[in-house]
Amino acid sequence: MDALERAFGRFGFETIIVTGLPNPGQNFSQMVLAKRWPAEWFKLYTENNFVRVDPVVRHCRRLIHPFEWAEAPYDPERERGSAEVMRRATDFRMQRGFIVPIHGLTGYEAAVSLGGVDLDLNVRSKPALHLMAMYSFDRIRYLLQPTPDPTPRLTQREREVVAWASQGKSAWEIGEILHITQRTAEQHLANAASKLGAVNRTHTVAIAIRNKIINP
Amino acid sequence: MIHIISFANRHLYEDVLEEHFRLRHDIFVEERRWETLRKPDRREIDSFDNEDTIYLLALEGRRVVGGHRLYPTTKPSMMSEIFPHLADVRGCPSDPLIWEWSRYFIIRDRRDGNLNLRLMAAVQEFCLAEGIAKISAIMETWWLPRFQEAGFKVTPLGLPGLVEDAWTMAALIDVSHDTLQAISERTGLPSVIQRKGPHLSAVALANLHRKRNDIIREIA
Numbered sequence: 001m002d003a004l005e006r007a008f009g010r011f012g013f014e015t016i017i018v019t020g021l022p023n024p025g026q027n028f029s030q031m032v033l034a035k036r037w038p039a040e041w042f043k044l045y046t047e048n049n050f051v052r053v054d055p056v057v058r059h060c061r062r063l064i065h066p067f068e069w070a071e072a073p074y075d076p077e078r079e080r081g082s083a084e085v086m087r088r089a090t091d092f093r094m095q096r097g098f099i100v101p102i103h104g105l106t107g108y109e110a111a112v113s114l115g116g117v118d119l120d121l122n123v124r125s126k127p128a129l130h131l132m133a134m135y136s137f138d139r140i141r142y143l144l145q146p147t148p149d150p151t152p153r154l155t156q157r158e159r160e161v162v163a164w165a166s167q168g169k170s171a172w173e174i175g176e177i178l179h180i181t182q183r184t185a186e187q188h189l190a191n192a193a194s195k196l197g198a199v200n201r202t203h204t205v206a207i208a209i210r211n212k213i214i215n216p
Numbered sequence: 217m218i219h220i221i222s223f224a225n226r227h228l229y230e231d232v233l234e235e236h237f238r239l240r241h242d243i244f245v246e247e248r249r250w251e252t253l254r255k256p257d258r259r260e261i262d263s264f265d266n267e268d269t270i271y272l273l274a275l276e277g278r279r280v281v282g283g284h285r286l287y288p289t290t291k292p293s294m295m296s297e298i299f300p301h302l303a304d305v306r307g308c309p310s311d312p313l314i315w316e317w318s319r320y321f322i323i324r325d326r327r328d329g330n331l332n333l334r335l336m337a338a339v340q341e342f343c344l345a346e347g348i349a350k351i352s353a354i355m356e357t358w359w360l361p362r363f364q365e366a367g368f369k370v371t372p373l374g375l376p377g378l379v380e381d382a383w384t385m386a387a388l389i390d391v392s393h394d395t396l397q398a399i400s401e402r403t404g405l406p407s408v409i410q411r412k413g414p415h416l417s418a419v420a421l422a423n424l425h426r427k428r429n430d431i432i433r434e435i436a
Binding site: 065104108134 | 358366406
């Protein structure tokens with residue numbers, strides 16, 4: 001996060017938030033992945049449930065491309081809540097901003113939103129900020145992933161192929177048994193070997209038995 | 217399954233290829249409004265559809281539900297001919313081990329399911345099997361996080377630019393076991409591609425084009 005602060009800081013940004021967008025019923029504060037926001041503003045934002053009326057959030061769900069906060073439309077007369085979010089934000093040096101929507105594969109919606117006062121935000125800097133935001137998002141999500149299981153997991157197919165290898169079957173025979181090509185069987189064996197850190201087929205079988213991945 | 221269709225086995229798939237050209241017209245021209253691709257016969261075919269193109273098409277029976285294509289970068293490619301400005305930081309690749317990936321599509325009523333993941337798995341599985349090391353692509357930038365979510369390692373070749381009002385970028389994508397593995401765990405399928413009939417070696421084909429380029433350069 002410090003690295004992001006420095007990188008975006010060069011463009012004049014003072015606030016950063018990397019967050020999922022809450023569906024109805026979801027709590028905004030639990031969707032936040034990382035942030036550099038004034039604590040006071042975060043408190044105000046969550047306590048007043050500003051996420052429901054924030055025109056930037058609403059626009060972000062509809063767009064696939066990045067935009068400046070000021071481009072998010074709302075009716076200041078009829079949408080008082082929206083007007084209030086935009087006005088209150090300026091009290092926290094969030095006068096202008098740039099937001100990059102993230103649309104995941106299975107309906108997950110997220111965003112990287114950057115704010116400040118004196119910004120280097122123009123046609124030349126936007127494409128770079130666009131990429132920086134997307135790579136930041138990927139990096140933060142990666143860092144927040146639970147640490148992987150220390151014992152490597154084999155796929156169902158890999159376990160099957162190793163089990164047959166432990167019965168002395170050749171790759172060609174395994175292919176015939178499982179109705180896959182010899183090449184595919186070899187590939188599964190190679191994958192299993194590399195996951196288990198084995199140097200050859202015998203070693204793979206030995207490790208698989210030792211770790212109770214297959215039953216001898 | 218995702219079928220691999222090349223010059224070597226296209227006699228087994230002529231009907232499927234025809235349908236796919238029509239679907240591409242429906243999707244890229246009628247739906248997404250890429251007017252430059254519009255064709256009077258309603259078949260979207262461009263200069264990168266030829267004997268060197270390899271199609272990866274998702275079939276349900278004989279019905280095409282999605283797909284994409286690969287094209288050797290040792291020939292003039294979409295990136296080098298049409299969008300070189302998007303790759304002006306790291307340059308356009310031209311390498312037998314790098315193939316250009318394009319025309320990714322899914323028919324409307326299959327967009328919710330896991331076909332997306334299977335199509336992404338297919339390109340990794342096919343390239344691993346063929347020894348292709350990287351794929352290059354001109355893609356809409358909003359797809360970047362989607363590829364990253366699927367475990368693709370994507371390197372930009374330049375800054376995004378506007379193409380027909382859409383932010384678009386040039387990128388190189390690594391082909392790797394880890395990526396394929398990550399997608400397979402999500403789809404629950406160890407293999408998604410199917411091959412019928414004679415094979416064509418993609419890298420051998422790309423090498424031939426490189427050789428030809430060298431000879432042409434010598435003569436010139």
